[in-house]
Amino acid sequence: MAKTLLLGPDLDLGKRFIELLDAAEFPVTVACWLRCEEQFGEAWELVLGSQLYDTLGPKQAYRRLIDALPPIKASEFQIRLLGNRHPLVKGLRKAFGKAGSVEEMRLGGQGFGGVWIDDGYAYRIT
Numbered sequence: 001m002a003k004t005l006l007l008g009p010d011l012d013l014g015k016r017f018i019e020l021l022d023a024a025e026f027p028v029t030v031a032c033w034l035r036c037e038e039q040f041g042e043a044w045e046l047v048l049g050s051q052l053y054d055t056l057g058p059k060q061a062y063r064r065l066i067d068a069l070p071p072i073k074a075s076e077f078q079i080r081l082l083g084n085r086h087p088l089v090k091g092l093r094k095a096f097g098k099a100g101s102v103e104e105m106r107l108g109g110q111g112f113g114g115v116w117i118d119d120g121y122a123y124r125i126t
Contacts, residue, residue, distance in 0.1 A: 006033055006044050006121060010077070014046050017069060017079075018123050024068035027051055030082075030089050032107065032122040039088075039115055045078040049093070053083035087113030096125040 010033065018031050030049030035042070053061040058081070065081055082089050091113030096102050107120030 004035070004042055004044060006035075006119070010044070011121060013077075014121075014123060017046065020070070021048075021065075021068050026064060026068045028124060029084055029126050030092050031124040032092075032120050034107070034117055035119045036115055037118050040078070040080070043078055045080045047080045047082065047088070049082050049084055049086065049089035051084050053081055054085050088115040089113070091115070092125050096122070099125070 014031070014033055018028065021028050021031075027050050028048055029051065030047065032047055033044050034040070034047045035044050048065070050061060050065075052064060056064070061083075062081055065079070084090065084093070091111075095112060096105075102122040102125045105122045107117050107122055109119075110117060
């Protein structure tokens with residue numbers, strides 16, 4: 001089966017979304033495109049970690065996320081919001097949280113928090 005590619009326009013869109021979230025003061029600790037076939041299937045997902053998920057709960061955290069972003073078609077791509085307590089987010093933060101910068105770092109071929117990452121592209125891990 002052919003693997004889906006992550007292209008320049010996708011990378012630019014992800015970066016723009018992170019900028020919009022920052023401008024809206026939506027706290028993001030982890031932001032990266034991930035392809036985790038065992039967990040999410042073949043598709044790339046923009047995975048975001050935020051303490052809002054932990055404090056407000058999924059419904060309110062997603063509502064705040066939607067309010068911070070411009071309207072998009074649901075079929076354009078997947079955004080997955082996770083809390084800082086999620087094993088994947090905890091694992092990424094433990095491994096890279098003290099790094100100077102992870103922007104544009106490739107991830108993949110390794111597991112974090114029990115989640116295998118087949119491929120990935122990081123914007124932020126703090």
